[in-house]
Amino acid sequence: MHSLTFRQMSKAYGGVPALSDVSLTLTGGRVHALMGENGAGKSTLIKLIAGVVGADSLSVEKDGVPLPLASAQDAHDAGFRFIHQELNIVPQISVAENVLLGRPYPRRFGLAVDWPRVRAMAREALAFLGAAHIDVAGLAGDLPAGDKMLIKIAAALVADEGRQADLYVLDEPTAALTGEESEMLFAVIARLTAKGAAVLYVSHRIDEVMAICDDVTVLRDGRHVSTGPVAGLSKDQIIHAMTGRDVQDAYPPRRHPIGAEVVAEVSGAADFTLRAGEILGVAGLAEAGQSQLLGLFMGLGRTHDTQVRVMGGPTPATPAEAWARGIAYLPRERRAEGLMLDMSIRANVVLPHLGRYGLRAKAGAERRDAAAMSAKMRVKYDHIDQPVGQLSGGNQQKVVFARALYGQPKLLLLDEPTRGVDVGAKFDIYTTVRDLSAQGCAIILTSSDLPEMLGMCDRILVLQDGRQTEILDTEGLTSAALLTHFYPPEAAHLTQRPSMTSSAQ
Structure with a gap:
C-alpha cells in the first residue's frame, strides 16, 4: 500500500494565516477523515493538495520519494482525484460529457471524437458507482440533485488508461445524496480502498465519519489539533477537538408562543396556514417538491392548482417584489443560486x-x-x-x-440552511432562527436532517411527489416515525391533491 505524506502545509491570505504548518499522512487502503469547524482550514488544505492554490510552504512524498505539487496538473499526474461539495456540473451538456469533463476525449484516428467510447467510459464509471440508471446521453441539468452529485463522483472514477488513482479526496460528498445514494457511495469507497487507494473524507457528519473512516484529523483555526484512529473515539471527543469546548447536541427550545397573525395561506397541492413566529418544516424524499414550494413564495414558478396568499396579498410576481415585501430566501445551492x-x-x-x-x-x-x-x-x-x-x-x-x-423579514424561507455547516456553527444558526421566530417572523424550513426538523419545527408538512399528504405535530414524534410518512402505501395512488412538481411552469 502506498503512503502519501504532506508536510508543513501553510497558506496565508493578505497576511492572515488560513493554514499553519499542518502535516498529514494518508495510507492506501484506509479512509482518513478531515474535520473542523467552518474556517478551520479544510478547504485551504484541499486546494493546496489539488494544486489550485500556491502554498507558502508544502512538501509531498510518496513512499518516501518527493513529488512535485505546484499545479493542478501535478496533482492529476500524481494520481490525486477530487470530488467537491458544490454541484458545479455543466447543465447544458450530456451526462457523458460531464463525466469526462476536463480530460481529453478519446478520438478515432486522432481526429474526430469517439462518441461511442465517450458514452461507454461514462457508463463504466456510473456502473462502478452503482448508478447505471442514469442515461449518459441525457442532459445533466435535467437530473435531480442526487444524480448530479453521482455524476461528479463518477467523473473522478473514470479510468486513466487503466491506471488506479492513489488518492481520492471527497469534500462533503453526501450533502446532496439520499440515504440510499450515500450507501452506494460508501460501498464504492470500500471498493476503492480494497484496491489500495487512500481516501481523504471531509465531512461535518460525525456519524458518517465514525461509521466509515479509519482515522481522523481535526483542524482548528488553521492549525492541527489531533490525528488518530477513529476506533475508541466518542462523538463528544470529536466535537470537543473541533470546537475546543463541549457542545450539546441540542436545539434551542421555543420560549415564546406562536402569534395569531396569519402570514401565509396555501391551498391546492399543499394546504396550510402559517402564523407569525411559527416554524413549519417541509419534508419528504429527495425531489418531493420541497424547493418548489418555497419557490412559490418568491415568484419562482407557478402552478395552476396551488393558490398562495402572503401577508394578505397575492403571491409576489418576482423575487425583487418578494424581497421588497419582507420575504427572505436562503436557497439550497449557495454557490449556484445564492452568491455572486x-x-x-x-x-x-x-x-x-x-x-x-x-x-x-x-x-x-x-x-x-x-x-x-x-x-x-x-x-x-x-x-x-x-x-x-x-x-x-x-x-x-x-x-x-x-x-x-x-x-x-416577516417570512423567512430556508432550504437546507445547515448543509455543509459544522456542528459548532449549526447551534448559532439554530439560535438565530429561534430568535427570529420569537420576534414574530414566520419560517418555512426544509432539511434532510430529520433530527434538525424535529428539534426546530412546530409542525412538519410531508410531501410525496409534489403533493401534501399530511401535517404532523412534532411533539413526541421520532425520526423513525417521521420517515415512515415519506413513503406511499403499497399500490396506493395519491389523487387527493394535484402535484406542484408536475404542473409547475
Whole structure:
C-alpha cells in the first residue's frame, strides 16, 4: 500500500494565516477523515493538495520519494482525484460529457471524437458507482440533485488508461445524496480502498465519519489539533477537538408562543396556514417538491392548482417584489443560486436591499450595514470588499444568511440552511432562527436532517411527489416515525391533491 505524506502545509491570505504548518499522512487502503469547524482550514488544505492554490510552504512524498505539487496538473499526474461539495456540473451538456469533463476525449484516428467510447467510459464509471440508471446521453441539468452529485463522483472514477488513482479526496460528498445514494457511495469507497487507494473524507457528519473512516484529523483555526484512529473515539471527543469546548447536541427550545397573525395561506397541492413566529418544516424524499414550494413564495414558478396568499396579498410576481415585501430566501445551492462569487461580501449582502439607499449608490452606508450583518452572523473575512468566493464554504453560507436577515423579514424561507455547516456553527444558526421566530417572523424550513426538523419545527408538512399528504405535530414524534410518512402505501395512488412538481411552469 502506498503512503502519501504532506508536510508543513501553510497558506496565508493578505497576511492572515488560513493554514499553519499542518502535516498529514494518508495510507492506501484506509479512509482518513478531515474535520473542523467552518474556517478551520479544510478547504485551504484541499486546494493546496489539488494544486489550485500556491502554498507558502508544502512538501509531498510518496513512499518516501518527493513529488512535485505546484499545479493542478501535478496533482492529476500524481494520481490525486477530487470530488467537491458544490454541484458545479455543466447543465447544458450530456451526462457523458460531464463525466469526462476536463480530460481529453478519446478520438478515432486522432481526429474526430469517439462518441461511442465517450458514452461507454461514462457508463463504466456510473456502473462502478452503482448508478447505471442514469442515461449518459441525457442532459445533466435535467437530473435531480442526487444524480448530479453521482455524476461528479463518477467523473473522478473514470479510468486513466487503466491506471488506479492513489488518492481520492471527497469534500462533503453526501450533502446532496439520499440515504440510499450515500450507501452506494460508501460501498464504492470500500471498493476503492480494497484496491489500495487512500481516501481523504471531509465531512461535518460525525456519524458518517465514525461509521466509515479509519482515522481522523481535526483542524482548528488553521492549525492541527489531533490525528488518530477513529476506533475508541466518542462523538463528544470529536466535537470537543473541533470546537475546543463541549457542545450539546441540542436545539434551542421555543420560549415564546406562536402569534395569531396569519402570514401565509396555501391551498391546492399543499394546504396550510402559517402564523407569525411559527416554524413549519417541509419534508419528504429527495425531489418531493420541497424547493418548489418555497419557490412559490418568491415568484419562482407557478402552478395552476396551488393558490398562495402572503401577508394578505397575492403571491409576489418576482423575487425583487418578494424581497421588497419582507420575504427572505436562503436557497439550497449557495454557490449556484445564492452568491455572486466574484463580487464582494458587501455587494452580496445588500443586493436585494439597494432600494433602501435611494437613487444613488452609497458605498459607505453599504459597507457599514454589510459589516454589521456579517458581524451578527460571525462571518470570518479580511475586509468587507473581499470577493465572497475567497471565503470558506461555511462563511459563504453565513453571508447568505446575513443577506436574508438584513431586512428583518416577516417570512423567512430556508432550504437546507445547515448543509455543509459544522456542528459548532449549526447551534448559532439554530439560535438565530429561534430568535427570529420569537420576534414574530414566520419560517418555512426544509432539511434532510430529520433530527434538525424535529428539534426546530412546530409542525412538519410531508410531501410525496409534489403533493401534501399530511401535517404532523412534532411533539413526541421520532425520526423513525417521521420517515415512515415519506413513503406511499403499497399500490396506493395519491389523487387527493394535484402535484406542484408536475404542473409547475
